[in-house]
Amino acid sequence: MSSSKKPQKTTDIHIGDAVPGCKKKDPMVVIDHVKKSFGGLTAVDVEHLEIPSGVITALIGPNGAGKTTLFNLLTGFDTPDTGNWSFMGTSLSGVPSFKVAQMGQVRTFQLTKALSLLTVTDNMKLGAKGQNGESIFRALFPGFWKKQDEEIEAKAMELLKRFKLDAKKDDFAASLSGGQRKLLEMARALMTDPTLVMLDEPMAGVNPALTQSLLDHVISLKEDGMTVLFVEHDMHMVRHIADWVVVMAEGQVVAEGPPETVMKEQAVIDAYLGAHQETDLGEVTGRINIIKGEGK
Amino acid sequence: MDWGSILNNTLAGFLTPTTIAFALAALGLAMHFGFAGLLNFGIAGFMAIGGYGYAISVLTFGFPWWLGMLVGILGSVIFALILGIPTLRLRGDYLAIATIAAAEIARLLFLTTAFTDVTGSADGLFGFNTRPDGSGFQNSNPIPAGTYGFGPFTYNEQTLWVLLFGVIVLAVAVWFLWALMRSPWGRVIKGIREDEEAVRSLGKNVFAYKLQALVIGGVFGAMGGIVYTAAQNISPGVYVTSLTFFIWTSLLLGGAATIFGPVIGAVIFWVIQAFLSNVLPELATSGILPVSTTQASTLRFVLVGIGLMLLVIYRPQGIFGDKRELTFVK
Numbered sequence: 298m299s300s301s302k303k304p305q306k307t308t309d310i311h312i313g314d315a316v317p318g319c320k321k322k323d324p325m326v327v328i329d330h331v332k333k334s335f336g337g338l339t340a341v342d343v344e345h346l347e348i349p350s351g352v353i354t355a356l357i358g359p360n361g362a363g364k365t366t367l368f369n370l371l372t373g374f375d376t377p378d379t380g381n382w383s384f385m386g387t388s389l390s391g392v393p394s395f396k397v398a399q400m401g402q403v404r405t406f407q408l409t410k411a412l413s414l415l416t417v418t419d420n421m422k423l424g425a426k427g428q429n430g431e432s433i434f435r436a437l438f439p440g441f442w443k444k445q446d447e448e449i450e451a452k453a454m455e456l457l458k459r460f461k462l463d464a465k466k467d468d469f470a471a472s473l474s475g476g477q478r479k480l481l482e483m484a485r486a487l488m489t490d491p492t493l494v495m496l497d498e499p500m501a502g503v504n505p506a507l508t509q510s511l512l513d514h515v516i517s518l519k520e521d522g523m524t525v526l527f528v529e530h531d532m533h534m535v536r537h538i539a540d541w542v543v544v545m546a547e548g549q550v551v552a553e554g555p556p557e558t559v560m561k562e563q564a565v566i567d568a569y570l571g572a573h574q575e576t577d578l579g580e581v582t583g584r585i586n587i588i589k590g591e592g593k
Numbered sequence: 594m595d596w597g598s599i600l601n602n603t604l605a606g607f608l609t610p611t612t613i614a615f616a617l618a619a620l621g622l623a624m625h626f627g628f629a630g631l632l633n634f635g636i637a638g639f640m641a642i643g644g645y646g647y648a649i650s651v652l653t654f655g656f657p658w659w660l661g662m663l664v665g666i667l668g669s670v671i672f673a674l675i676l677g678i679p680t681l682r683l684r685g686d687y688l689a690i691a692t693i694a695a696a697e698i699a700r701l702l703f704l705t706t707a708f709t710d711v712t713g714s715a716d717g718l719f720g721f722n723t724r725p726d727g728s729g730f731q732n733s734n735p736i737p738a739g740t741y742g743f744g745p746f747t748y749n750e751q752t753l754w755v756l757l758f759g760v761i762v763l764a765v766a767v768w769f770l771w772a773l774m775r776s777p778w779g780r781v782i783k784g785i786r787e788d789e790e791a792v793r794s795l796g797k798n799v800f801a802y803k804l805q806a807l808v809i810g811g812v813f814g815a816m817g818g819i820v821y822t823a824a825q826n827i828s829p830g831v832y833v834t835s836l837t838f839f840i841w842t843s844l845l846l847g848g849a850a851t852i853f854g855p856v857i858g859a860v861i862f863w864v865i866q867a868f869l870s871n872v873l874p875e876l877a878t879s880g881i882l883p884v885s886t887t888q889a890s891t892l893r894f895v896l897v898g899i900g901l902m903l904l905v906i907y908r909p910q911g912i913f914g915d916k917r918e919l920t921f922v923k
Contacts, residue, residue: 372794374790374793374794393798394793394794395793395796395797395798395799396796398793398794398795398796399796403794403795403796404794405794406790406791406794410788410790410791410794411791412783412784412787412788412791412792413787413788414783414786414787414850415780415783415784415787419780419783419784420784422777422780423780423781423784423792423795423797424795426796428777429777430776430777430778431777431778431781431797432778433773433778433805436772436773436776436777436778436779437769437772437773437776438772439775439776442776442777446777482791485795486794486795488795489795489796
């Protein structure tokens with residue numbers, strides 16, 4: 298796979314040493330003492346974390362590390378037991394999820410949530426903010442919203458073209474493939490004109506042919522001035538596009554830094570990426586005999 | 594067998610106050626279930642509150658008929674809010690349980706002897722459509738006395754007035770639902786039906802939208818109850834849970850997520866009902882069915898149940914539903 302443009306990495310993001318909870322030069326999200334337990338299990342327990350503005354931050358860690366829970370807390374889909382967090386200086390404690398989204402922080406879901414029995418176009422148009430016709434009294438009279446709706450449709454078409462879904466615009470979202478749904482969800486999120494885009498496993502279940510175009514889309518978000526925070530298990534992707542990596546384990550932030558350095562930390566590799574990251578899967582399971590020294 | 598009278602009575606089922614009442618209530622369910630995805634099994638409760646609100650305010654408070662009807666509608670709005678605020682946060686199937694219970698509570702409040710002087714208890718209420726002081730619904734009838742129409746569609750001036758009123762109310766309700774569902778508001782509502790978390794993540798106040806949908810559908814249900822009550826006396830025995838299921842049958846027959854489906858569904862439901870209630874006893878009398886005439890006339894409810902089952906298994910999108918929906922039914 299060859300990308301025509303090499304992604305321009307942003308460096309010089311943090312202040313001081315790149316240790317867990319380190320200060321950022323331009324933080325967008327600041328999290329303090331956020332803790333969430335489910336029964337006896339502490340899912341998230343973050344002392345201090347800053348998400349830098351204008352760059353792509355990856356959130357990685359093993360299954361059950363609390364990444365998705367942290368996502369839910371940040372977007373108001375779940376409420377923490379204690380702690381506070383802010384988005385561009387505004388405290389988000391106790392703010393319901395739809396208001397968080399209105400403030401410009403939009404998310405996608407690990408299990409894609411395409412609105413199945415709505416057309417692709419309607420899925421997109423639903424994303425636009427501040428629609429006059431969404432108030433029940435003005436909805437009755439098209440004079441209030443017709444013109445705005447046409448503008449929204451034009452914007453939706455533009456995005457659909459960019460995501461190569463324009464041929465599908467009149468189909469039900471249910472007829473899309475898994476990868477196309479991921480694209481639709483991302484495109485729909487962009488309809489809200491977000492400042493922070495939070496992607497929960499954007500690559501999960503996407504076939505390799507689509508991976509490259511999804512990657513390009515994520516990078517283009519940054520080029521368009523948006524901040525990206527994403528959860529991902531694919532380490533190649535993380536290395537490829539992330540400017541900053543936050544590693545979580547057992548609910549806590551255990552390491553953060555630029556991808557090249559963080560992924561070289563032995564503790565991170567062993568504990569969170571798996572000690573056998575570079576070994577062949579056949580060797581790990583012991584089911585296939587790998588002949589050493591072949592090929593290289 | 595007198596096929597002439599069977600045909601006559603069957604055709605009469607096309608346009609009766611009851612058919613219009615069913616169409617209105619089914620339209621309310623279309624808003625709730627078809628568009629917003631709210632499983633409301635308490636539509637009979639909304640109808641009862643509409644009907645009783647009208648009858649009680651005329652009889653007990655001496656309101657003119659139109660004000661009484663507005664009270665019925667207001668009652669259903671309050672009922673929807675009381676029902677919706679605590680329960681709309683529940684998952685769909687729990688909402689269904691809560692609504693069925695709420696409708697039963699409403700019916701039992703109208704049935705209990707504790708309020709007999711206001712509700713008439715099991716006897717129900719009567720004499721509110723025509724008032725001695727001239728403020729009743731039939732007192733405002735502009736149609737001169739006489740018989741109108743032809744064949745099976747022959748009505749006296751009173752029934753014709755109810756039909757005229759009912760058709761106007763139904764037309765307004767159909768327009769209202771159509772205008773809402775083509776708008777961005779309707780888009781949000783349909784989005785909530787598909788996945789409310791996704792809609793929430795796009796910055797829409799899902800709870801407020803669901804509450805609005807519940808109120809609008811509830812008002813349609815109340816208007817159905819009012820049209821029903823404008824044609825006859827009111828009694829709590831009508832607003833039982835089986836009424837809810839008959840209206841569900843009408844809705845699913847026509848197509849849950851359509852505008853005209855519920856109306857056509859109600860018409861088809863009542864034409865079939867009229868046909869069966871005439872033909873089955875005839876069949877029993879002439880010895881073709883080995884049952885008594887009383888058994889034969891209740892047999893139609895068995896057939897309605899079977900029809901409802903076949904419908905949801907083989908054509909869940911209804912007669913007027915989008916064919917593509919069938920391909921993607923969850």
